[in-house]
Amino acid sequence: MELEMDKLVSLCKRRGFIFPSSEVYGGINGFWDYGPLGVELKRNIKDAWWRDNVQMRDDMVGLDCSIIMNPRVWEASGHVGGFSDPMVDCRATKERYRADQMYVFAYVFPATNAKGEPTEAWLASLGGSPEEAAGPAEKRAAKLAKKFGKPADEPVITPYLEIADDDRIKVIGPSTDEAGTLTEPRSFNLMFKTFVGALESDSNVAYLRPETAQGIFANFKNVVDTARVKLPFGIAQVGKSFRNEINPRNFTFRSREFEQMEIEFFCRPEEAKDWYKYWRDARFAWYTGLGLKSEKLRLRDHDAEELAFYSTATADIEYAFPFGVSELEGIAHRGDYDLTQHMKFSGKDLSYFDEEKKERFTPHVIEPSAGADRATLAFLCEAYAEDEVAGETRTVLKFHPRIAPVKAAVFPLVKRDGMPEKAEALYRELKRSHNVSYDEKGAIGRRYRRQDEAGTPFCITIDSQTATDDTVTFRDRDSCRQWRVPAAGAAQAIRDLLDGTPVPGAE
Ligand code: GAP
Numbered sequence: 001m002e003l004e005m006d007k008l009v010s011l012c013k014r015r016g017f018i019f020p021s022s023e024v025y026g027g028i029n030g031f032w033d034y035g036p037l038g039v040e041l042k043r044n045i046k047d048a049w050w051r052d053n054v055q056m057r058d059d060m061v062g063l064d065c066s067i068i069m070n071p072r073v074w075e076a077s078g079h080v081g082g083f084s085d086p087m088v089d090c091r092a093t094k095e096r097y098r099a100d101q102m103y104v105f106a107y108v109f110p111a112t113n114a115k116g117e118p119t120e121a122w123l124a125s126l127g128g129s130p131e132e133a134a135g136p137a138e139k140r141a142a143k144l145a146k147k148f149g150k151p152a153d154e155p156v157i158t159p160y161l162e163i164a165d166d167d168r169i170k171v172i173g174p175s176t177d178e179a180g181t182l183t184e185p186r187s188f189n190l191m192f193k194t195f196v197g198a199l200e201s202d203s204n205v206a207y208l209r210p211e212t213a214q215g216i217f218a219n220f221k222n223v224v225d226t227a228r229v230k231l232p233f234g235i236a237q238v239g240k241s242f243r244n245e246i247n248p249r250n251f252t253f254r255s256r257e258f259e260q261m262e263i264e265f266f267c268r269p270e271e272a273k274d275w276y277k278y279w280r281d282a283r284f285a286w287y288t289g290l291g292l293k294s295e296k297l298r299l300r301d302h303d304a305e306e307l308a309f310y311s312t313a314t315a316d317i318e319y320a321f322p323f324g325v326s327e328l329e330g331i332a333h334r335g336d337y338d339l340t341q342h343m344k345f346s347g348k349d350l351s352y353f354d355e356e357k358k359e360r361f362t363p364h365v366i367e368p369s370a371g372a373d374r375a376t377l378a379f380l381c382e383a384y385a386e387d388e389v390a391g392e393t394r395t396v397l398k399f400h401p402r403i404a405p406v407k408a409a410v411f412p413l414v415k416r417d418g419m420p421e422k423a424e425a426l427y428r429e430l431k432r433s434h435n436v437s438y439d440e441k442g443a444i445g446r447r448y449r450r451q452d453e454a455g456t457p458f459c460i461t462i463d464s465q466t467a468t469d470d471t472v473t474f475r476d477r478d479s480c481r482q483w484r485v486p487a488a489g490a491a492q493a494i495r496d497l498l499d500g501t502p503v504p505g506a507e
Pocket residue numbers: 210211212213243245252253254255256257258259260262327328329330367369370371372373374375
């Protein structure tokens with residue numbers, strides 16, 4: 001089944017996963033609120049990340065830095081000078097596009113015709129990936145070639161920025177048919193500016209952090225001096241970041257306020273290549289382990305031209321969202337660039353002394369940098385399914401139990417014969433260790449459907465047989481299989497099912 005984004009967005013709204021921010025006032029572009037189910041889902045993803053990458057390891061410590069830092073941090077990091085995206089505007093449609101995300105499908109004509117006179121070159125262009133560009137753009141390019149009576153050479157697909165200043169080529173914006181409506185690429189700084197203190201003067205300017213990473217570098221010495229860490233080790237942080245994205249889009253994928261889950265892993269320079277490979281594979285495995293198992297998840301190594309000047313290797317973990325293949329996380333080998341920059345700008349020594357080897361040097365860094373909102377969106381896309389149950393179509397979110405917002409729902413089959421009392425007692429018991437819900441409203445089939453849409457992996461029903469043999473009915477969300485479990489063992493069964501321990505009757 002091909003997921004349509006509209007269906008997911010409307011389910012998220014209807015079931016309280018994600019709402020547009022300040023919707024009662026008409027919303028605000030690029031900002032989103034997580035509702036009661038969404039906050040549990042995103043929290044479970046962040047908790048799983050923290051547990052697996054920080055608490056379960058011996059070589060990682062955590063940090064929680066302030067969002068506003070000394071603005072010199074952003075001069076050192078290069079964000080004040082260079083943190084901007086080249087954008088192009090379409091004069092006809094008033095749409096704005098990121099130039100580096102536009103690909104053009106081009107018929108390039110020779111500069112001169114047979115008589116040696118200049119000929120024109122015509123292009124069609126489309127936003128999005130090269131794969132997307134090929135279809136509709138090809139047709140439009142062919143139409144244009146016909147319109148202008150030009151023979152076309154072999155078509156090429158090429159990034160817009162690479163051809164933008166070739167005056168033989170006319171680019172047509174994604175939503176128009178006329179050439180020449182696009183402006184030259186222009187840069188916009190993406191940092192949100194504010195003022196600290198009473199005066200709104202240049203000397204009081206500060207920035208909302210555009211990434212959590214720099215807080216880690218700025219605290220490198222504090223951690224080394226206080227946490228008794230030895231290379232190789234990492235510092236991890238989860239928190240809000242802010243970017244004044246010119247073109248927020250694709251639901252939460254490109255937001256102006258979002259959360260990052262970042263690691264800076266410090267090591268000896270000669271070990272950095274191996275650690276880069278390790279993190280590249282470990283981070284990919286983390287997503288598959290939590291259920292992003294389909295071929296939609298990919299690991300893509302950057303070409304030499306794509307690398308930042310200080311990086312010797314970078315890979316992106318990408319997911320094929322309904323709107324195209326896009327980045328979930330980047331893993332970058334950053335060398336000693338960041339610590340060196342902060343030493344230069346702060347004047348402080350941020351080198352490391354290896355006690356055993358009696359050597360002082362600047363550590364190299366591997367940076368796995370993930371987005372909590374993008375991960376949440378990918379898990380939602382992957383989990384969304386429509387299937388047939390008892391002759392009816394149901395919508396179900398097949399989350400891995402570890403990230404499911406609600407782990408189990410407890411129902412009395414009917415509201416009499418002592419069933420609600422028993423169900424409520426079991427609900428209270430389970431609630432001590434898990435996020436569970438209680439529902440006694442409506443027919444049992446409707447209650448199952450409600451939980452399926454919320455992604456609850458298990459439902460437990462107290463029915464008439466409970467009164468005779470003290471067992472309850474368990475039901476599995478994905479297979480809809482049902483089996484009986486002694487009421488006294490229900491809490492243990494839930495713990496086992498969530499841990500992946502085999503449970504009699506469940507398989
Ligand atoms: N410290 C490196 C860094 O920030 P990045 O590729 O700009 O690298 C890392 O961002 C991750 O943060 C991305 O892979 C993505 O998951 C998330 N992210 C970045 N910009 C975002 C945005 N506007 N909305 C949602 N998530 C975003």
